[in-house]
Amino acid sequence: MSEQISPYTGWTRAEWAGLADHLLDSAWRHASPTGARITPPGAPGGYGTAVDGLEGFARTFLLAGFRIAGEHGRDPGNLLERYAQGIAAGTDPHSPERWVTPREHGQAKVEAASIALILDLTRPWLWDNLDAGVQARVVDYLAQVVGDHTYPQTNWVWFRIVVEQFLASVGGPWSPDDIEADLARHESFARDGGWYCDGPERSYDHYAGWALHLYPIMWSRMAGAQERAAPLLPEYTRRLDRYLLDAVRLVGADGSPLIQGRSLAYRFAAAAPFWAGAVAGSDALAPGLLRRAASGIVKHFADRGAPDEDGLLTLGWFHPWRRIAQRYSGPGSPYWASKGLLGLALPAEHPVWTAVEQPLPVEQADQLAVITAPGWALSATAADGVVRVYNHGTDHARRGDRSTDSPLYARLGYSTATAPAMDDDGWDSPLDQSVVLLDTHGEATHRSGFTTLDVRAEGDAAVLASRARCHWVKPDRDAPDHGSGYPGDALDAATVTTVSVVRGAWEVRLIHVDPAGAPGWEQVTALRVGGWPVPAAAADDRSIPVVARPRPAAGALAVSTDLAEGPASDGTAAPRPVSGGPAGPLVDGSARPVAEAVGTTLTSTAVGLHGLDVAGVHTVHDATPIAEHTAIPWLQTRPGRAAWHVAAFALNGGGRWPLAQISGPEDAPVVRVTWPDQATTTAALPLTGPHHHAQNRSSAA
Structure with missing residues (x-):
């Protein structure tokens, strides 16, 4: 019955x-x-x-x-x-x-x-x-x-x-x-x-x-x-x-x-x-x-x-x-x-x-949906049964707030198979599904209080964008705990615009960093972007495949950067995971930093497509309720002023990664994403610059 x-x-x-x-x-x-x-x-x-x-x-x-x-x-x-x-x-x-x-x-x-x-x-x-x-x-x-x-x-x-x-x-x-x-x-x-x-x-x-x-x-x-x-x-x-x-x-x-x-x-x-x-x-x-x-x-x-x-x-x-x-x-x-x-x-x-x-x-079947109210795009894949949510609208804060990020709300992505890192570092120094600036002590910024710029469907993909006055916070740990981040004294590091172009298991993430008017910019040593946190079998970073172009950025985490060279699609040498995982195609002939966290049931991949130099996998212990160990791939660089940095992230993304090309004039930039199955998505990027940042700060007040 x-x-x-x-x-x-x-x-x-x-x-x-x-x-x-x-x-x-x-x-x-x-x-x-x-x-x-x-x-x-x-x-x-x-x-x-x-x-x-x-x-x-x-x-x-x-x-x-x-x-x-x-x-x-x-x-x-x-x-x-x-x-x-x-x-x-x-x-x-x-x-x-x-x-x-x-x-x-x-x-x-x-x-x-x-x-x-x-x-x-x-x-x-x-x-x-x-x-x-x-x-x-x-x-x-x-x-x-x-x-x-x-x-x-x-x-x-x-x-x-x-x-x-x-x-x-x-x-x-x-x-x-x-x-x-x-x-x-x-x-x-x-x-x-x-x-x-x-x-x-x-x-x-x-x-x-x-x-x-x-x-x-x-x-x-x-x-x-x-x-x-x-x-x-x-x-x-x-x-x-x-x-x-x-x-x-x-x-x-x-x-x-x-x-x-x-x-x-x-x-x-x-x-x-x-x-x-x-x-x-x-x-x-x-x-x-x-x-x-x-x-x-x-x-x-x-x-x-x-x-x-x-x-x-x-x-x-x-x-x-x-x-x-x-x-x-x-x-x-x-x-x-x-x-x-x-x-x-x-x-x-x-x-x-x-x-x-x-x-x-x-x-x-695979699912793609834009959920406007929380500022989410939902992408689910029938092959593994995992539902992913990309977040540019929810932080359990008000626009313009300058609190720390709550890992329960402010991450760029959540899923039915992964949990955000909720240990002390997860609250104080966001890594998984994050875009942060690091200072000379390796402390990470927070994005709570950001402005949502865009949440829309674009053909068979979704495009989301938000802009944050990223800030360091000295948190008040005596504040009531109702799921929000901690309030405290804040110092602005830069204005960071983040765009997610989503399709299937992949996200192409574009980051624009503008230091204009930020008093903490001189303390910035690195831009770090993190991927999906996956349950892992062990806590030894070296046991997890890591690939990085061997040119470290300031403040890089200490991980293995051994490379295994192999031919790329254009005949140049391309790094690939030391475990023998796949290398993706190149468009400019340069090696791409790749980090792949192979978990117990899931694989999390991070690929630097433009302007990111170092890749690695960081493993945390007892940071989530679903696994003793959690592996998080990350990418890093010293951020350029008013430049776009581009990465691709996947949870169970398969063997090849997407590519992205930004074109058009400065006042009308456009990104064209070529997905692993050769389908393409073209999307306008948000305008940047002092005028637009001032508007956002005004609207966030």
């Missing part, structure tokens, strides 16, 4: 239910005596153990509620009684296990929303059977959010909407003004293509799907919400439909979601927007495709160690890895992954459970 209905994942509703029950049973082994707090083992989070226990209760309550609702109230696991006892104790101000209140701590506002949502969803089986005194205490607890003006103006607005909607439905205090203000703030987050930005910064990540699309659909179905939601729901659904067309393309063939953005410890919460589509009756994706995407994501983790052997979700990805979490995260936090199991709230007879799975887009 599973092979007939789920030919891609093998997962049916039975597997989903089994996982949910396993997660709940395992979490409850760490409940307090009354069940008011569930605190899985692990170091306390940044908000303390009382908040950790509330998170564990509220977030597993989400999953329990989905399970009960989907079974029409049947409860063989006795979940209703257990959570009812926990609610009674948690809302009792005299209980030693009482919950932290919304007035006492902001995190309680988040957890209150999960409690309210499930009390509404399971109303006939739980709320209606609570003692009147317990009901009154629940109302008193939740009512603390009414009129509260300290909610962050992000996806948090939905936590107040959901709580006040429940309060209104049970005769408790609530404020129509609060709900109207929060709904209006939500509207301010709406962007092109059905996307939402999580607040005023350029914060595009999984919150667009697992929060900003999920809550409107769930709220519209809460008791008493229909009249207010009715005029809004068509637009919410339209946006969700459009977003799902992008979201389904962002799932790798192995089920991996894009490894980008904060809160990645929530893992398969990334499946939530697909279930939201099923709940909303979306016709953008067929029910079998919605389930294929959701099952693929959850199975991706279940097959790789999450939950762990004790049935617990830890702070990590496949396995525990604390760096992936924010400073405030605790052992109960990962259970927001429960959102990814929302489909269990739909009964077994729902079409999303009875339809046959359909293949993901990447399983059908």
Whole structure:
């Protein structure tokens, strides 16, 4: 039966239910005596153990509620009684296990929303059977959010909407003004293509799907919400439909979601927007495709160690890895992954459970899409099932900011098979998928606050461009950790324009460096550009193929630069990887620096096409949640003033690389890219010079 209905994942509703029950049973082994707090083992989070226990209760309550609702109230696991006892104790101000209140701590506002949502969803089986005194205490607890003006103006607005909607439905205090203000703030987050930005910064990540699309659909179905939601729901659904067309393309063939953005410890919460589509009756994706995407994501983790052997979700990805979490995260936090199991709230007879799975887009053909709102181009290859995203619009900052780069947001590329380096160097000195200037101490600049210049399709390719006032930063490490880079004292190094021309597995990256008006230019010793970070087998740089033209630039990393000479297409000697990998064709007869990181399953290639002298591979240890070692190819040179430098980067790019030629007058430059299959792309390059830089600085202020 599973092979007939789920030919891609093998997962049916039975597997989903089994996982949910396993997660709940395992979490409850760490409940307090009354069940008011569930605190899985692990170091306390940044908000303390009382908040950790509330998170564990509220977030597993989400999953329990989905399970009960989907079974029409049947409860063989006795979940209703257990959570009812926990609610009674948690809302009792005299209980030693009482919950932290919304007035006492902001995190309680988040957890209150999960409690309210499930009390509404399971109303006939739980709320209606609570003692009147317990009901009154629940109302008193939740009512603390009414009129509260300290909610962050992000996806948090939905936590107040959901709580006040429940309060209104049970005769408790609530404020129509609060709900109207929060709904209006939500509207301010709406962007092109059905996307939402999580607040005023350029914060595009999984919150667009697992929060900003999920809550409107769930709220519209809460008791008493229909009249207010009715005029809004068509637009919410339209946006969700459009977003799902992008979201389904962002799932790798192995089920991996894009490894980008904060809160990645929530893992398969990334499946939530697909279930939201099923709940909303979306016709953008067929029910079998919605389930294929959701099952693929959850199975991706279940097959790789999450939950762990004790049935617990830890702070990590496949396995525990604390760096992936924010400073405030605790052992109960990962259970927001429960959102990814929302489909269990739909009964077994729902079409999303009875339809046959359909293949993901990447399983059908190569994909290329421009996603305007976050400033991304998506390129996926069916041969390896990997989805790549090239980023010229997202940094979790505002235009003109001068913070450090967050590796979770500000890199030039992300994928479903690689993770950005998140160790200390990954935060302080960007290497993977970066363009930086190095100073005399080897410290790298940051690009957060850049201006997006272009995001467009160009035939069967995509062209993206951005311009940054690159800067060094002395970071303030005491700043709150919400995924952004660190603020601090900044020093401008130069204005750097970066263009990505993307097709298939390859990116041609063009970099223009202009020192005009930058006080730190005299400290610049090198331009360094980095490629895809790939999981590697060992940490020895010399064990990874490296090729470089033997003319080092200042500040070059110490790597092997042994060359193996071989004939190029024009008969001249061309360097190739010492492992015997391929050399690419030349247009000017000169040797090209090439670095190839051959990982455990992926190959990352960097080729200097023009103006780059040295290539190498740098290996880092324990820098990502998906591998012990990560190899990153890089290219480097001493930057020329007002000159274009050109490189090609690939993740699983194959044997030959693209070529690029810049032509035209200075005020109208054009690049012509010849791809490995001899197809060509011609694109206008952004104008450069003091006038245009001044305009950008003005617009970024």
